[in-house]
Amino acid sequence: MTDPLPFRPITPGTQPPLDLPGYRSTQRRFPKQAPHPIPHTITETTGPRFSERLFPASVDLTSNTTGQAAIGERIIVAGRITDEDGRPVPHTMVEIWQANATGRYDHPGDQHDAPLDPNFHGAGRVFTDAEGNYRFLTIRPGAYPWPNHRNAWRPNHIHFSFFGPAFATRLVTQMYFPGDPLLALDPIFNGVPDPAARDRLIAAFDLDVTQPEFALGFRFDVVLRGRAATPMEG
Amino acid sequence: MPSATASQTIGPYWHLIEDADWADLTRFGAEGEKIVLTGTVYDGDGAPCPDACIEIWQTDPPTSDTFPGFGRSNTDASGTFRLVTLKPGPVAGRGNAQQAPHIAIWVLSRGLMTGLATRAYFQEEALNDTDPLLQSIEDPSRRATLVAVPSAPGTWRFDIHLQGERETVFLDV
Numbered sequence: 001m002t003d004p005l006p007f008r009p010i011t012p013g014t015q016p017p018l019d020l021p022g023y024r025s026t027q028r029r030f031p032k033q034a035p036h037p038i039p040h041t042i043t044e045t046t047g048p049r050f051s052e053r054l055f056p057a058s059v060d061l062t063s064n065t066t067g068q069a070a071i072g073e074r075i076i077v078a079g080r081i082t083d084e085d086g087r088p089v090p091h092t093m094v095e096i097w098q099a100n101a102t103g104r105y106d107h108p109g110d111q112h113d114a115p116l117d118p119n120f121h122g123a124g125r126v127f128t129d130a131e132g133n134y135r136f137l138t139i140r141p142g143a144y145p146w147p148n149h150r151n152a153w154r155p156n157h158i159h160f161s162f163f164g165p166a167f168a169t170r171l172v173t174q175m176y177f178p179g180d181p182l183l184a185l186d187p188i189f190n191g192v193p194d195p196a197a198r199d200r201l202i203a204a205f206d207l208d209v210t211q212p213e214f215a216l217g218f219r220f221d222v223v224l225r226g227r228a229a230t231p232m233e234g
Numbered sequence: 235m236p237s238a239t240a241s242q243t244i245g246p247y248w249h250l251i252e253d254a255d256w257a258d259l260t261r262f263g264a265e266g267e268k269i270v271l272t273g274t275v276y277d278g279d280g281a282p283c284p285d286a287c288i289e290i291w292q293t294d295p296p297t298s299d300t301f302p303g304f305g306r307s308n309t310d311a312s313g314t315f316r317l318v319t320l321k322p323g324p325v326a327g328r329g330n331a332q333q334a335p336h337i338a339i340w341v342l343s344r345g346l347m348t349g350l351a352t353r354a355y356f357q358e359e360a361l362n363d364t365d366p367l368l369q370s371i372e373d374p375s376r377r378a379t380l381v382a383v384p385s386a387p388g389t390w391r392f393d394i395h396l397q398g399e400r401e402t403v404f405l406d407v
Contacts (some may be wrong), residue, residue: 002360003328003329010238011237011238012236012258014238014240014350015238015240015241015347015348016240016241018346018348018350019345020347022290023243023345024346025243025276025344025345026278026345026346026347027279027345028278028279028343028345028397029277029278029283029343029345029346029396029397029403030345030346030394030396031395031396031397031402031404032278032397032401033376033401033403033404034406035351035404035405035406036367036370036371036404036405036406037370037405037406038367038370038406038407039326039328040295040368040407041333042316042325042326043291043292043325043353044291044338044407045334046291046293046301047304048289048297049297049302054262057251063235084235084237084238085235086235096251096253097247097248097250097251098250099247105247105250106250107246107249107250108249108381109246109247109249109285117304121250123250123251125251125305128293129351130346134394159242159244159245159247161244161248161251167291167338167340167406169238170289170340170349171238171239171241172241172242172243172244172335172342172349173239173240173241173242174242174243174245182314188242188243188347189242191242192240192349196236197236197237197239197240198240199237199380200236200240201239201240201242205398216365219281222239223235223236223237223238223239224238224239225238226235226238226284
């Protein structure tokens, strides 16, 4: 049997360390032993396939809770998912979750004293098309305080979960908004050492995504790991 | 070309996307040897982690319309996850090697900036003695952290220690 092509190693500095002293919750949870090296086998180079038939898309977070309109500033988020060689990642599932416009999650663990919106649960699911493009409609999430340090506030953000083609390409991250003054103060965002890699977590305002008379548009392009070697072509 | 996008923590509110059905990989009618894979996630103080997300992926039995191969469970107030799946058989390894039956696991939680990869093997599988990954871990007590143990008929226990003396072996996937 031919060995599966491995995925390429992580580029140094582009991923946050597990030991991040500025983010308090890491301190009792980060493994202290170095991760054990493992050559990629089919366990790592394959992954789940989600069909829209079994996992229906839900791309309008402004109305997917009750059918009534959620409160807040409508925004469109769109982008393209490619691998590290620039090839699109087609038909892959993207999961999204976020706080509402007031900075409150519809979650029993969130006790922030800001109003819930009965018409906004804050979860969605979208699939990329054949070219790797995705797009959804939501409400711009609010900032909220968290107990990490005195007067700590998370910048506005949307959580994303990506699968890609393999267990090795799984990615969970957060998308931020341009010009947010809280970004400079946030230990989670600033946990990414490489400034260019960090800044790629910030969506770009995009007039082409913006829909006239309706909603501002933001572009958030995402790169998933690519293969370590490209098979010979043609 | 840019490198892969940076990871950020899944945070404490990921349950907004949770579908509890996903913890049962047999829900579409898969037939085979049904097992429960359960365990508790502990932090470096030995305290349970009640907000983790545990995902599994297995290549055997092969995925099909009735078996997705992928599952997701929360950890409850006691830090315990519980997945129902089919017991995997041997998996092709690199070269001519054969891998012992195993389930790939991804651990996500508040306080973890990236997901942690590990594997659950099954105690007393003969192939464990020749599995390339298990045999590459020299310290037997570390190796044992990757082996699920039977706790009841059809139930396999796989506790996960994020940190500390019993720290689970996590993999550089």
